[in-house]
Amino acid sequence: MRFTSQQRLDDGVLEREFILGEIPGTLWTPPGSAPAPLILMAHNNGLPKAEPRLVARARYCAAYGYAVATIDAAGCGDRPRSAAAEQARADLRRAMRAGEPVDEIFESLVGPLVEAAVPEWRTALDALLALPGIGGPVGYSGWTAVGIRLAAVEPRIAAAGFFAGGYVPRAQREEARQLTVPLLFLLQWDDEGNPRQRALDLFDAFGSEEKTLHANLGGHVGTPWFEVEDGGRFYDRHLRPADGR
Known part of the structure; x- marks a missing residue:
């Protein structure tokens, strides 16, 4: 892992850009020298790591410790x-405009993205946990499809928060039954790109004994900010229960 830039933000959080092989990333660490638990914050493919909503959530969690x-x-x-992904995106746009079924197109697009992304996340996790100032445990927040696979195959994931948006491939819908870590599942009730019943069925399929569903009115990008704050309390319970916060 090679850091390419760094800046100390107004709230004391240290923001560093890095390159790991061909993988670009950003790491935010809280003020102080004590080892901090780690949250992997994955976004939907096509949404860059510098997207403002993602950065705001990351900075809040880092300032929180x-x-x-x-x-x-x-x-x-x-x-x-x-080329295959770009063709699938073009086919998806055409099918949606025409009102045609899109499940198989989503499958051809999202399935390979998950297969490619999860090994890179595990490589990044190895490198991150080797850094001073990061002590684990590890949580996950973000893209549901990647999060299901990562939580299913990566024993270092201790808790996961999923945003119920976007398509979840058939393989991950089956893997959801294998999950055992505590889950927080955020659902936007009026999400134009995420059929509500499919999200509810996925929540029902999760195998975890502790799983919580928070549903809010509004569209895909309308998740209320207080859910970020509630997420902080969720991660506190499972990533640092001994410190009394």
Whole structure:
């Protein structure tokens, strides 16, 4: 891992850009020298790591006492996109305009993105946990499809928060039954791109004994800010229960 820039923000959080092989990422660490638990903050493919909503959430969590990291998956941000993914996106736009079924197109687009992204996240996790100032445990926040696979195969994930937006491939819908970590599932009731019943069925399928669903009125990008604050309390319970916060 090679850091390419750093800046100390007004709230004392240290923001550092890094490169790990071909993987670009950003790491935010809280003020102070005590080892911090880590939250991996994954965004939907195509939404760059510098997107303002993502950065605001990351900075809040870092100021709250967590190390937070995000990466640009293949085809996201400045990374080149594959011809197959671009064709699938074009097919998806055409089918949606025409009112045609889109499940199989989503499957051909999102399935390969998950397969490519999760190994990169595990590589990044190895490098992040080797850094001074990051001590674990590890939480996950963000893109549901990647989060399900990562929580299913990565034993270092201790808790996960999912945003119920976007398509979840069939493989991840089956893997959801394998999950055992505590889950917080955020659902926008009027999400124009996420059929409500499919999200509710996915929540029902999660195998975790502790799973919480928060539903709010509004569209895809309308998640209330207080859910970020509630998420902080969720991660406190599972990533640092001994410190009394």
